[in-house]
Amino acid sequence: MKPIDILLVEDNPADVLLTQEAFEEADFPHHLHHARDGVDALAFLRREQHYADVPRPDVVLMDLNMPRMSGLEVLDILKLDEELRNIPVIVLTTSRAESDIWRSYNLHANAYIPKPVSIGDFVEVVRSLGNFWFKRVALPPNHRP
Numbered sequence: 469m470k471p472i473d474i475l476l477v478e479d480n481p482a483d484v485l486l487t488q489e490a491f492e493e494a495d496f497p498h499h500l501h502h503a504r505d506g507v508d509a510l511a512f513l514r515r516e517q518h519y520a521d522v523p524r525p526d527v528v529l530m531d532l533n534m535p536r537m538s539g540l541e542v543l544d545i546l547k548l549d550e551e552l553r554n555i556p557v558i559v560l561t562t563s564r565a566e567s568d569i570w571r572s573y574n575l576h577a578n579a580y581i582p583k584p585v586s587i588g589d590f591v592e593v594v595r596s597l598g599n600f601w602f603k604r605v606a607l608p609p610n611h612r613p
Contacts, residue, residue, distance in 0.1 A: 472498045473527075477528060479504055493591055506539060526607045527602075530557055558580075559579065
């Protein structure tokens, strides 16, 4: 199985560290890349600036509440971009607001997962993501357009 390239879009350093640790415990080959906010994520996805040689991610894990550009704004831009719209986006956020859930799905998020509070539950969410998205789902072929 070839490693899955995952772009984590998250501004909270503690959540980044927790996500990295959870993925290290996960049982599937992967490369976890990080963008600190929506502006950084778009630069990564478009391979701009110092991201010119990064791989196209197989999936994006994205928080909603970030500075400079929210996850919802990024999702809106991504799903309108012909070259990027087929990259699955999983919203992983602390928000449990119905309006955020509805808006995310209306903007074509592929899944919406509220972040668990406990570390153990968070690790279990990452394992579940791995088992479903990276072992069961057929992802679009990862290629440079």
